[in-house]
Amino acid sequence: MTQLSAAQTGTTSGSPSDGKTLYGGKGTRRITVRDIAAAKERGEKWPMLTAYDAMTASVFDEAGIPVMLVGDSAGNCHLGYETTVPVTLDEMTMLSAAVVRGTSRALIVGDLPFGSYQEGPVQALRSATRLVKEAGVGAVKLEGGERSHRQIELLVESGIPVMAHIGLTPQSVNAMGYRVQGRGEEAAQQLLRDAKAVQDAGAFAVVLELVPAELAAEVTRVLHVPTVGIGAGPDTDAQVLVWTDMLGLTGGRVPKFVKQYADLREVMSGAAKAFAEDVVGGTFPTEAHSVH
Ligand SMILES: Nc1nc(=O)c2c([nH]1)NC[C@@H]1CN(c3ccc(C(=O)N[C@@H](CCC(=O)O)C(=O)O)cc3)CN21
Numbered sequence: 001m002t003q004l005s006a007a008q009t010g011t012t013s014g015s016p017s018d019g020k021t022l023y024g025g026k027g028t029r030r031i032t033v034r035d036i037a038a039a040k041e042r043g044e045k046w047p048m049l050t051a052y053d054a055m056t057a058s059v060f061d062e063a064g065i066p067v068m069l070v071g072d073s074a075g076n077c078h079l080g081y082e083t084t085v086p087v088t089l090d091e092m093t094m095l096s097a098a099v100v101r102g103t104s105r106a107l108i109v110g111d112l113p114f115g116s117y118q119e120g121p122v123q124a125l126r127s128a129t130r131l132v133k134e135a136g137v138g139a140v141k142l143e144g145g146e147r148s149h150r151q152i153e154l155l156v157e158s159g160i161p162v163m164a165h166i167g168l169t170p171q172s173v174n175a176m177g178y179r180v181q182g183r184g185e186e187a188a189q190q191l192l193r194d195a196k197a198v199q200d201a202g203a204f205a206v207v208l209e210l211v212p213a214e215l216a217a218e219v220t221r222v223l224h225v226p227t228v229g230i231g232a233g234p235d236t237d238a239q240v241l242v243w244t245d246m247l248g249l250t251g252g253r254v255p256k257f258v259k260q261y262a263d264l265r266e267v268m269s270g271a272a273k274a275f276a277e278d279v280v281g282g283t284f285p286t287e288a289h290s291v292h
Pocket residue numbers: 072073076077084168170178179180210242245250254255256257
Protein backbone atom coordinates (compact mmCIF):
# COMPACT_ATOMS: atom_id res chain seq x y z
CA MET A 1 0.00 0.00 0.00
CA THR A 2 1.36 3.42 -0.88
CA GLN A 3 1.58 6.16 1.75
CA LEU A 4 -0.85 9.04 1.33
CA SER A 5 0.61 12.54 1.42
CA ALA A 6 -0.72 15.27 3.71
CA ALA A 7 -2.34 16.82 0.63
CA GLN A 8 -4.29 13.59 0.10
CA THR A 9 -5.35 13.18 3.69
CA GLY A 10 -6.51 16.78 4.19
CA THR A 11 -5.07 16.93 7.67
CA THR A 12 -3.32 20.28 7.36
CA SER A 13 -4.84 23.11 9.38
CA GLY A 14 -6.41 26.33 8.14
CA SER A 15 -9.63 27.09 6.31
CA PRO A 16 -10.27 26.17 2.68
CA SER A 17 -10.47 29.79 1.68
CA ASP A 18 -9.45 32.00 4.57
CA GLY A 19 -12.79 31.30 6.24
CA LYS A 20 -14.74 32.45 3.19
CA THR A 21 -16.27 30.54 0.32
CA LEU A 22 -15.82 27.05 -1.14
CA TYR A 23 -15.47 28.50 -4.64
CA GLY A 24 -13.35 31.59 -5.17
CA GLY A 25 -11.39 31.35 -1.94
CA LYS A 26 -7.61 31.43 -1.80
CA GLY A 27 -7.07 28.57 0.64
CA THR A 28 -4.84 25.71 -0.41
CA ARG A 29 -5.56 22.88 2.02
CA ARG A 30 -7.95 20.15 0.99
CA ILE A 31 -11.66 20.82 1.49
CA THR A 32 -13.47 18.56 3.95
CA VAL A 33 -17.07 17.58 4.59
CA ARG A 34 -17.09 20.06 7.49
CA ASP A 35 -16.45 22.88 5.03
CA ILE A 36 -19.42 21.61 3.00
CA ALA A 37 -21.68 21.73 6.06
CA ALA A 38 -20.53 25.29 6.80
CA ALA A 39 -21.42 26.36 3.24
CA LYS A 40 -25.05 25.28 3.75
CA GLU A 41 -25.23 27.36 6.93
CA ARG A 42 -24.00 30.37 4.95
CA GLY A 43 -26.54 29.65 2.19
CA GLU A 44 -23.70 29.37 -0.28
CA LYS A 45 -24.12 27.55 -3.59
CA TRP A 46 -21.26 25.43 -4.92
CA PRO A 47 -20.26 23.58 -8.09
CA MET A 48 -19.23 19.94 -8.49
CA LEU A 49 -17.85 18.27 -11.63
CA THR A 50 -17.00 14.69 -12.39
CA ALA A 51 -13.39 13.74 -13.20
CA TYR A 52 -11.89 10.40 -14.21
CA ASP A 53 -8.17 11.14 -14.66
CA ALA A 54 -5.39 13.18 -13.05
CA MET A 55 -4.88 15.62 -15.93
CA THR A 56 -8.51 16.73 -16.20
CA ALA A 57 -8.85 16.84 -12.43
CA SER A 58 -5.81 19.12 -12.14
CA VAL A 59 -7.42 21.59 -14.57
CA PHE A 60 -10.63 21.72 -12.49
CA ASP A 61 -8.64 21.91 -9.23
CA GLU A 62 -6.72 24.92 -10.54
CA ALA A 63 -10.01 26.46 -11.69
CA GLY A 64 -11.23 26.25 -8.09
CA ILE A 65 -13.88 23.54 -8.38
CA PRO A 66 -14.21 22.61 -4.69
CA VAL A 67 -15.71 19.11 -5.00
CA MET A 68 -15.02 16.49 -7.66
CA LEU A 69 -16.88 13.25 -8.14
CA VAL A 70 -15.14 10.25 -9.62
CA GLY A 71 -18.47 9.15 -11.00
CA ASP A 72 -19.28 5.67 -12.22
CA SER A 73 -20.40 7.67 -15.30
CA ALA A 74 -16.77 6.84 -16.15
CA GLY A 75 -18.39 3.63 -17.42
CA ASN A 76 -20.00 5.33 -20.42
CA CYS A 77 -17.92 8.55 -20.52
CA HIS A 78 -14.40 7.18 -20.09
CA LEU A 79 -14.33 3.39 -20.43
CA GLY A 80 -16.64 2.81 -23.39
CA TYR A 81 -19.41 0.81 -21.70
CA GLU A 82 -23.08 1.46 -22.57
CA THR A 83 -24.11 2.21 -18.98
CA THR A 84 -22.61 2.45 -15.48
CA VAL A 85 -23.72 -1.09 -14.62
CA PRO A 86 -20.54 -3.00 -15.69
CA VAL A 87 -18.10 -0.70 -13.83
CA THR A 88 -16.03 -2.56 -11.23
CA LEU A 89 -14.60 -1.50 -7.87
CA ASP A 90 -11.08 -2.13 -9.25
CA GLU A 91 -11.77 0.36 -12.04
CA MET A 92 -13.23 2.96 -9.64
CA THR A 93 -10.23 2.54 -7.32
CA MET A 94 -7.75 3.13 -10.15
CA LEU A 95 -9.61 6.18 -11.52
CA SER A 96 -10.17 7.66 -8.04
CA ALA A 97 -6.47 7.31 -7.16
CA ALA A 98 -5.56 9.21 -10.35
CA VAL A 99 -7.99 12.04 -9.54
CA VAL A 100 -6.65 12.31 -5.98
CA ARG A 101 -3.07 12.47 -7.34
CA GLY A 102 -4.03 15.23 -9.77
CA THR A 103 -5.59 17.50 -7.15
CA SER A 104 -4.57 19.24 -3.96
CA ARG A 105 -7.58 21.32 -2.90
CA ALA A 106 -10.82 19.65 -4.01
CA LEU A 107 -12.72 17.18 -1.89
CA ILE A 108 -12.70 13.96 -3.93
CA VAL A 109 -15.82 11.79 -3.75
CA GLY A 110 -15.57 8.24 -5.14
CA ASP A 111 -18.69 6.58 -6.54
CA LEU A 112 -19.32 3.04 -5.30
CA PRO A 113 -20.15 1.02 -8.43
CA PHE A 114 -23.09 -1.33 -8.93
CA GLY A 115 -22.64 -4.57 -7.01
CA SER A 116 -20.12 -3.19 -4.51
CA TYR A 117 -22.60 -2.28 -1.74
CA GLN A 118 -26.02 -3.82 -2.52
CA GLU A 119 -25.26 -7.03 -0.55
CA GLY A 120 -25.34 -5.06 2.68
CA PRO A 121 -23.50 -2.78 5.10
CA VAL A 122 -20.47 -5.05 5.53
CA GLN A 123 -19.87 -5.28 1.77
CA ALA A 124 -20.36 -1.52 1.51
CA LEU A 125 -17.77 -0.91 4.24
CA ARG A 126 -15.28 -3.27 2.60
CA SER A 127 -15.72 -1.49 -0.75
CA ALA A 128 -15.64 2.05 0.64
CA THR A 129 -12.54 1.19 2.65
CA ARG A 130 -10.70 0.33 -0.57
CA LEU A 131 -11.55 3.74 -2.07
CA VAL A 132 -10.41 5.49 1.11
CA LYS A 133 -7.21 3.49 1.74
CA GLU A 134 -6.02 2.69 -1.80
CA ALA A 135 -7.27 5.74 -3.69
CA GLY A 136 -7.30 8.35 -0.89
CA VAL A 137 -10.80 9.72 -1.48
CA GLY A 138 -12.31 11.97 1.21
CA ALA A 139 -15.83 10.57 0.81
CA VAL A 140 -17.81 7.98 -1.12
CA LYS A 141 -21.18 8.14 -2.88
CA LEU A 142 -23.79 5.43 -3.22
CA GLU A 143 -27.25 5.23 -4.78
CA GLY A 144 -30.53 4.68 -2.96
CA GLY A 145 -32.58 6.34 -0.22
CA GLU A 146 -34.43 4.23 2.32
CA ARG A 147 -33.07 1.11 0.67
CA SER A 148 -29.45 2.12 1.37
CA HIS A 149 -29.80 3.67 4.84
CA ARG A 150 -28.13 0.76 6.70
CA GLN A 151 -25.09 0.95 4.41
CA ILE A 152 -24.81 4.71 4.98
CA GLU A 153 -25.09 4.27 8.76
CA LEU A 154 -22.22 1.77 8.99
CA LEU A 155 -19.93 3.77 6.71
CA VAL A 156 -20.53 6.98 8.68
CA GLU A 157 -20.06 5.14 12.00
CA SER A 158 -16.77 3.85 10.60
CA GLY A 159 -15.53 7.33 9.76
CA ILE A 160 -16.24 7.43 6.04
CA PRO A 161 -18.27 10.45 4.88
CA VAL A 162 -21.11 9.48 2.54
CA MET A 163 -22.82 11.45 -0.22
CA ALA A 164 -26.20 9.87 -0.99
CA HIS A 165 -27.85 9.83 -4.45
CA ILE A 166 -31.63 9.64 -4.90
CA GLY A 167 -34.20 10.32 -7.62
CA LEU A 168 -32.97 8.76 -10.86
CA THR A 169 -30.38 6.17 -9.82
CA PRO A 170 -28.64 5.06 -13.04
CA GLN A 171 -27.34 1.77 -11.59
CA SER A 172 -31.02 0.67 -11.57
CA VAL A 173 -31.49 1.44 -15.29
CA ASN A 174 -32.59 -2.14 -15.99
CA ALA A 175 -35.42 -1.76 -13.45
CA MET A 176 -36.48 1.86 -13.90
CA GLY A 177 -34.99 3.22 -17.14
CA TYR A 178 -33.83 6.85 -17.34
CA ARG A 179 -37.05 8.58 -16.27
CA VAL A 180 -37.93 11.63 -14.21
CA GLN A 181 -38.50 10.60 -10.57
CA GLY A 182 -40.84 12.13 -7.99
CA ARG A 183 -43.66 13.10 -10.38
CA GLY A 184 -47.06 12.82 -8.69
CA GLU A 185 -47.96 13.00 -5.01
CA GLU A 186 -47.01 9.43 -4.09
CA ALA A 187 -43.60 9.59 -5.81
CA ALA A 188 -42.93 13.01 -4.27
CA GLN A 189 -43.65 11.63 -0.77
CA GLN A 190 -41.29 8.69 -1.47
CA LEU A 191 -38.52 11.09 -2.54
CA LEU A 192 -38.99 13.13 0.64
CA ARG A 193 -38.82 9.94 2.73
CA ASP A 194 -35.64 8.91 0.87
CA ALA A 195 -34.05 12.33 1.47
CA LYS A 196 -34.84 12.24 5.21
CA ALA A 197 -33.68 8.61 5.50
CA VAL A 198 -30.22 9.35 4.08
CA GLN A 199 -29.87 12.49 6.20
CA ASP A 200 -30.87 10.54 9.34
CA ALA A 201 -28.37 7.82 8.40
CA GLY A 202 -25.64 10.47 8.45
CA ALA A 203 -25.06 11.40 4.80
CA PHE A 204 -23.22 14.77 4.52
CA ALA A 205 -24.96 15.66 1.21
CA VAL A 206 -27.49 14.19 -1.19
CA VAL A 207 -27.56 14.18 -4.97
CA LEU A 208 -31.02 14.73 -6.48
CA GLU A 209 -31.03 13.46 -10.06
CA LEU A 210 -33.79 14.24 -12.57
CA VAL A 211 -36.55 15.35 -10.17
CA PRO A 212 -39.05 18.21 -10.66
CA ALA A 213 -37.56 21.59 -9.71
CA GLU A 214 -40.33 22.37 -7.17
CA LEU A 215 -39.76 19.08 -5.36
CA ALA A 216 -35.97 19.57 -5.33
CA ALA A 217 -36.54 23.04 -3.83
CA GLU A 218 -38.73 21.54 -1.10
CA VAL A 219 -36.17 18.83 -0.27
CA THR A 220 -33.48 21.53 -0.11
CA ARG A 221 -35.62 23.55 2.35
CA VAL A 222 -36.41 20.66 4.69
CA LEU A 223 -32.92 19.10 4.85
CA HIS A 224 -30.07 20.54 6.92
CA VAL A 225 -27.48 18.80 4.69
CA PRO A 226 -26.83 20.22 1.22
CA THR A 227 -28.58 18.96 -1.90
CA VAL A 228 -26.62 18.56 -5.14
CA GLY A 229 -28.83 18.83 -8.20
CA ILE A 230 -28.47 17.32 -11.66
CA GLY A 231 -31.58 17.96 -13.70
CA ALA A 232 -33.23 19.15 -10.47
CA GLY A 233 -33.74 22.86 -11.18
CA PRO A 234 -32.06 25.98 -9.81
CA ASP A 235 -32.87 25.76 -6.09
CA THR A 236 -30.55 23.01 -4.85
CA ASP A 237 -27.52 23.98 -2.75
CA ALA A 238 -25.05 22.67 -5.33
CA GLN A 239 -25.03 21.61 -8.97
CA VAL A 240 -23.16 18.74 -10.60
CA LEU A 241 -22.55 17.95 -14.26
CA VAL A 242 -20.65 15.20 -16.01
CA TRP A 243 -17.51 16.95 -17.26
CA THR A 244 -17.53 15.47 -20.78
CA ASP A 245 -21.13 16.68 -21.25
CA MET A 246 -20.37 20.17 -19.96
CA LEU A 247 -17.36 20.54 -22.26
CA GLY A 248 -18.95 19.00 -25.36
CA LEU A 249 -16.77 15.90 -25.47
CA THR A 250 -19.41 13.20 -24.92
CA GLY A 251 -20.34 11.66 -28.27
CA GLY A 252 -24.00 11.26 -29.23
CA ARG A 253 -27.01 12.37 -27.22
CA VAL A 254 -26.62 14.04 -23.83
CA PRO A 255 -29.39 14.56 -21.23
CA LYS A 256 -31.42 17.74 -21.72
CA PHE A 257 -30.39 19.16 -18.32
CA VAL A 258 -26.83 19.63 -19.63
CA LYS A 259 -25.49 23.11 -20.39
CA GLN A 260 -22.56 22.93 -22.81
CA TYR A 261 -19.82 25.46 -22.01
CA ALA A 262 -17.35 24.50 -24.75
CA ASP A 263 -17.04 22.23 -27.77
CA LEU A 264 -13.94 20.20 -27.02
CA ARG A 265 -14.97 17.51 -29.49
CA GLU A 266 -14.71 20.07 -32.28
CA VAL A 267 -11.42 21.47 -30.94
CA MET A 268 -9.81 18.03 -30.60
CA SER A 269 -11.08 16.75 -33.91
CA GLY A 270 -9.81 19.89 -35.67
CA ALA A 271 -6.39 19.54 -34.06
CA ALA A 272 -6.16 15.83 -34.92
CA LYS A 273 -7.03 16.57 -38.57
CA ALA A 274 -4.50 19.44 -38.75
CA PHE A 275 -1.77 17.12 -37.42
CA ALA A 276 -2.77 14.41 -39.90
CA GLU A 277 -2.67 16.86 -42.84
CA ASP A 278 0.75 18.10 -41.76
CA VAL A 279 2.14 14.57 -41.62
CA VAL A 280 0.62 13.49 -44.92
CA GLY A 281 1.67 16.73 -46.63
CA GLY A 282 5.17 16.72 -45.13
CA THR A 283 4.76 20.05 -43.31
CA PHE A 284 5.41 18.53 -39.88
CA PRO A 285 7.99 18.16 -38.53
CA THR A 286 10.03 21.12 -39.69
CA GLU A 287 13.56 22.17 -38.83
CA ALA A 288 12.22 23.70 -35.59
CA HIS A 289 11.01 20.30 -34.38
CA SER A 290 14.16 18.41 -35.36
CA VAL A 291 17.40 17.55 -33.57
CA HIS A 292 20.85 17.14 -35.11
N1 LIG B 1 -22.82 11.44 -20.19
C1 LIG B 1 -23.51 11.20 -19.08
N2 LIG B 1 -24.16 12.20 -18.48
C2 LIG B 1 -24.89 11.99 -17.34
O1 LIG B 1 -25.46 12.96 -16.81
C3 LIG B 1 -24.91 10.68 -16.80
C4 LIG B 1 -24.21 9.65 -17.45
N3 LIG B 1 -23.53 9.93 -18.59
N4 LIG B 1 -24.16 8.38 -16.96
C5 LIG B 1 -24.69 8.12 -15.65
C6 LIG B 1 -25.87 8.92 -15.39
C7 LIG B 1 -27.06 8.55 -16.28
N5 LIG B 1 -27.74 9.81 -16.39
C8 LIG B 1 -28.82 10.04 -17.25
C9 LIG B 1 -28.99 9.25 -18.37
C10 LIG B 1 -30.02 9.50 -19.25
C11 LIG B 1 -30.91 10.53 -18.99
C12 LIG B 1 -32.03 10.78 -19.97
O2 LIG B 1 -32.15 10.09 -20.96
N6 LIG B 1 -32.84 11.78 -19.70
C13 LIG B 1 -33.87 12.27 -20.64
C14 LIG B 1 -35.13 12.65 -19.90
C15 LIG B 1 -35.99 11.48 -19.58
C16 LIG B 1 -37.36 11.93 -19.11
O3 LIG B 1 -37.73 13.08 -19.39
O4 LIG B 1 -38.03 11.11 -18.45
C17 LIG B 1 -33.35 13.55 -21.30
O5 LIG B 1 -33.64 13.74 -22.49
O6 LIG B 1 -32.70 14.34 -20.61
C18 LIG B 1 -30.74 11.31 -17.87
C19 LIG B 1 -29.69 11.06 -17.00
C20 LIG B 1 -27.03 10.84 -15.69
N7 LIG B 1 -25.67 10.35 -15.66
